[in-house]
Amino acid sequence: GQNIDQPTEMTATEGAIVQINCTYQTSGFNGLFWYQQHAGEAPTFLSYNVLDGLEEKGRFSSFLSRSKGYSYLLLKELQMKDSASYLCAPSTDSWGKFQFGAGTQVVVTP
């Protein structure tokens, strides 16, 4: 079966850094995605890792260790608009099927 774990909620202040960890156990693996979702809206793409290591993209970075089944999303210089749910999504087969984690609700405070 598929198992994806990420914290339920994290709170941080504006300008701070937050790291959202995700561990996964899936029957197949074809890369790992991070998406951002604001309440009532569709998810938007943040990052994609298929090889081990760190991918940096502006204020957001994502890390992957395939041997450990582990990824994290790093959000730097937090802004109020970053308050949202962050979804860890391993792609589990060659069709590109995702399994989404439950999401981490990030709350940014002034």
Next chain:
Amino acid sequence: GAVVSQHPSWVICKSGTSVKIECRSLDFQATTMFWYRQFPKQSLMLMATSNEGSKATYEQGVEKDKFLINHASLTLSTLTVTSAHPEDSSFYICSAKLAHEQYFGPGTRLTVT
């Protein structure tokens, strides 16, 4: 580029009726589209994988006779919720696959009364 639309954005229907939701890739062709359902404060649950010209593949626990999926062209997939019940009320989101990425539609909020 890579825009996906859904229609309608929201719909209210009576129990026992059927509702069709359309998912379109506007500026690219998508051999594969996915349908998700999301209940309040929960994550997206994959319902089915829709491949153009073939039968959809449903996830375990999803009734294929209740949630009819048709992917008749490379830019359009439809989800029909048949004999809807109040427990089918949810946020339905589609995505279209381009290369390794999925591009999500804006979602359809279905309320069954």
